[in-house]
Amino acid sequence: MKNTDEHEGTRLLTRMEIAGLAGVTRAAVTTWERRAADFPAPRRTSGQDYFLETEVLGWLDGRRVPTNRRTKGEDEFITYGVRARRRRASGSAPAQPQPASLLPPGPGAREDLGSRDAEIVGNLMGPLAERVGGPDREVAYLNLLAALHFLHVTQPLSWKEVKDYATFSGDRRSSSDLLRLVGSKTDKALHAMGSLPETRDALVRLEPRRFEDIVEAVRLVGLLSPRAFQLIVEGYEEKARLGSREFFTPQPVAQLMAGLGLAARNTSATSAYDPYFRGGELLGAAVDMSVRAVSGNALDGAALPRLLGQTPKRATLPLASMSLALREARFALQLRAGGRPWERAWPPEPVDLVLTNPPFNMKDSLQETTRTGTWRYGAPPVGNDNFAYPQYALSVLAEGGRAAVVMPNKAGNSGNAAEEAIRRAMVEQGVVECVVALPDKLFSGTSVPVCVWLLRHPADAGDDVLFLDARDLGAVQRGGRRVLAGDDVRSVLDTYRALSGRGAVDLRDSPATAVPGTRVGREALHDAGYSLNPIDHMGGPAQRAIGQESRAAETAWTEVSSLTARCRQMEERTSQLQTRLNPDRVRRAPRRSATLAELCDIQLGPSHALLAPKHRIPDGAVPVVSPKHIRDGRVSDTIDERVSWERAARLVPYRLEAGDIVCVRAGAMGPPAMVTGSQAGWLMSSNVIRLRCREGSGGLPDYLHAALGLPEAVGWVRDRAAATAAPFITKAALGRQEVLLPPLDVQAEIAALLVLLQERSAVHRELSTALTHAKGLVLRQLSGMSSSSPSTV
Known part of the structure; x- marks a missing residue:
């Protein structure tokens, strides 16, 4: 007889799979995880959490199944662990039933995908990404993976041609020819669907090191399931950390926005439009949620919406086209060469649904000096389009239409006179239907907390605004980013339906948790200065303080749990490490001595005349790296000094690139920092020196960065800097610093292992900081003190 427990514990389970084994809802697993301190910690791979089966079963062994949850044949001693083993042995664990408000079959929600797809995407986003993409080619590499997946799923004959060329053993194969073949086949298919042919142009910008690396990418993509497209996008975004104009809208947020817009209508949407469509995720969500609504009979009619979109970003146009084509949707996407959406008459007809996540606190034109256009609710301030996009969205709506727009929280109660006048006009004319406050740190490119504004056509004007506070939702994942689960999306939509009277939803019986909400009338909004920030309407200061502390405690312990799991990983x-690196072989490798002046181009920061404190502005677009941002061998991702695009355009020689090494020029000298790909394009301040390795110099940036971070190397710099009246290192002095260089292959091997150790050290530091923060929260809770209470001595 086969021992069904032979490999118990070797599998990794998603939360959905845990629910299926235990015979509970997916929401119940989330509740267990949040409330039980001893619930197993997740392992994170390619943006997804997985749990070791043996740990889950052990935890379930200690949980008896309540009387009202037992099934036929289960006695009073049954535990969830016993039930899970029985289901596992018999293969009878049912697929978790999808509630009516979760994603239907489509390109794939991460909760519906298995660990195999996640592992494959993790390999695609690992060292292979840099070997194929080359420096600063992240978007092109994403387009390659998307194109391969698109051909694999939808174009079997073209996919066969790609595979045949990749595996052909002849000597005339080349990386450029294979990339052109993939791009041409993809463009031909997309062109037949009405999309601009842009993929080939994107792929030829790649700089693969070896032909075999592209072959490996083809092989791995061929192993993915048809619904793994979303994992590719999310894995890429997590790696690239795009800027605020480029980052994608997380899939759960896109679902929430599309779900709100559809729930607010009495009929299905025949058209959906995004005037800044990024990677097409919002338009894709319009299709996904429409399918769900139709299959759940929530709306009448079965036609899916026609999708329309504009973007100024040529690089992501193919990605959006492939994402929508995989959904078999009808779409028309346009590349906007210049200007803003409201400066041209498009789309040709009013639309039922507008979904958009425009860039925050920015303008698309660098030369704008006056505000042009027709603005029904008031002209937005020059230099900031925050209130231009919602007005534009309203202007293209058909009667009965809805618009869901991502807005920064500060737009809801900003003191700018023009913005306050626009909010007043929108409230008085009744076009604001609902505002949802979302958690912070949802997006890869910014930690700014945001809201979703649900707007209605003026013909459907109302007298009040529904405010929902969803800041408690989601779980903190690796890197501090917060991710919403399917149940979180359902919580918001169910609460909206219940409080707006648009659905018979009994929140007491809902597996999701109700979201705090309140309706505020026009007069109360007038008294509140026409604030559209939910925080200003969700209870008094004391209630808000209690809620904030509760959220802080939950976030702190979730972060501790996540960091503990990362430390274990x-x-x-x-x-x-010791077995991977042979110390004797490395020590025997020949060395040569070289100065930094021989290895690097050394660039001092700009003068104070070029980059003075007055040039820093609160809403600046380009970060400026100062000595205080160089810590522990890294450049901080949280930069509080920024300049405008116009100022940055004058400082091109002082821009940073991935692989640059930055050092403190004046002030406290410490280890230098390495610039990452996500920080490329940032500027250096006057008190920073940049080292850029020369090609062919025999030095690798990663190795050089590690060598210059050694205590003796840092001490060498401090000694020279201390010789001046104030700590200051000159370009000439730094250029004389010597470094011992082994051969390039040894440098690469050493650097890779040191980077791994540095990552482990950083994770432990993050855990220490998180534990210190949690300790303070415990003290306040146990002592009865509140962070908002007056200090006592």
């Missing part, structure tokens, strides 16, 4: 990854 890093320990596993670094446990075999």
